[in-house]
Amino acid sequence: MNHVPLTISDRIQKQLDDLTRAERQLAHSILENYPASGLGPLSSLAKDAKVSVPTVARMVQKLGFSGYPEFQAELREELKAKAKDPIAKHDTWAEGAPSEHLLNRFTDAVIDNIRHSLGQIDPAEFDAACALAADTEHHLYVVGGRVTHTLAEYLFLHMQVMRAKLTHIQSTSNAWPHYLLDVKEDDVFIIFDMRRYENNTLKLAEMAHARGARIILFTDQWRSPVHQLATYSFSSRIVVPSAWDSVVTPLLLLETMISTMQNLTWDDTKDRMQSLEEMFDQTKLFRKFT
Template sequence: MTDAAQTISDRIQEKLDHLTRAERQLALSILENYPASGLGPLSALAKDANVSVPTVARMVQKLGYKGYPDFQSELREELRAKAKGPIAKHETWAEAAPSEHLLNRFTDAVIDNIRLTLGQIDPDAFDEACALVADPSRHLFIAGGRITHTLAEYFFMHMQVIRPNLTHVQSTSSTWPHYLLNAKEDDVFVIFDVRRYENNTLKLAEIAHARGAKIVLFTDQWRSPVHHLADITFSCRIIAPSAWDSTTTTMLLVETMISSVQNLNWDETKERMEHLEEMFDQTKLFRKFT
């Protein structure tokens, strides 16, 4: 019997690291277009994922189903459950736009991303990651990639205020190995890596891991190769009706972590913020209206 509180997507995520190469290829194909990918015939699903029909049969059994019909039956139950609540269904986020307008479709996708991501996060693991990041005795390194460098910069800017002893690793630069010269055992690396996974980021993680550093990874639902080196991984759903992936769920976790770390170090953070505000006043960086 499967756990009724879990979605099929949840169960696939749990099993990802224990699947064969072909089964993992199938799983990622299902997640890519979930839930529509599982509604067609078994042979169509196998063809779309470029795997054999027996591979599909084996994987659904690994997920806890007797066969593909049981798998599809539960998937349809998920869809029926989501369709309940006609009043809520009638209301849209942008009320002036039709429900099929991109404003509403994109918002629906992002909210689904948040719900599915939070449903898979272990609160204890999140608290552990925050404690690692908050520990000023550990040097904190923060690294992102071609797109995710914006998330890394945002996180770094806040950590600069909250705590000392940190480095923003410019992983897209050819000089990034210089940043690792001072990395030592039990330092902390916060790494952002989503598809298309970057070779520089993986190599950085490999060197950090070899030096005994702790790695906290923010990635997508398919998981960066850095996942195999990370002490704690947060898999964020990023699918949206766009040519670009959505960073909303990842930003939600980043801002939540900022808040948690701030609270863990509040006395020191408050003092640092007061000093920073004094410097802002001296430099007249911001306008004052009083």
């Protein structure tokens, strides 16, 4: 099986419970502006986190690095990975491709992505995000980007059956600022943003956050800059032997969220489903064999 290497963010999150108070303070400082936070001098990182230089050196070693230079080198590699275009990603995979059939290699990579991603998710946070998205006291906005709009549309289609007070915003449209006119405090945005992160999506998130909206983010292992604004953020492993990133893991999380919200709202969802089916019967949209 092809095991995807841990990012430094993954290592930090796995080690959080074993860190000292000062080291946890440093860890949160690194994650706040990750990965750019660790690219400057060691003394600057220590100053920004309000910890000592020895604290930085100790935590770097706890993360498995021989020293700060090796830590920084790994961060730079992660930055390169975040910026790779499809052609560059394909070349990386093709150089060391094993001889097994792509069906098996691709499946191994996806399964590894799923296992690793689920291991990083707090079930209590996931449940809280689902409850927030299911709460019809507040309007729900769904936002996707150039590629992730397919995930947003998939969610929107299911949410139409479950709840009212729902809007699908396409961040690639020049008209998206119009939707912000009616955003109220505590409204909820579900945003999909994966590499290469889109400026429109970040700006939309910033403006919604400034109006008091809460954000649920679905992103990748390197994390969209929107994560700094999000109430809940869920990262997925997306690297597979392809020129394109995989959406299998985020889709798994999304379908799990849909199922959870269905259970939370089942009485209302059932009524809406029955009304919808009656309308489908009238339109004769679907063939019936009975």
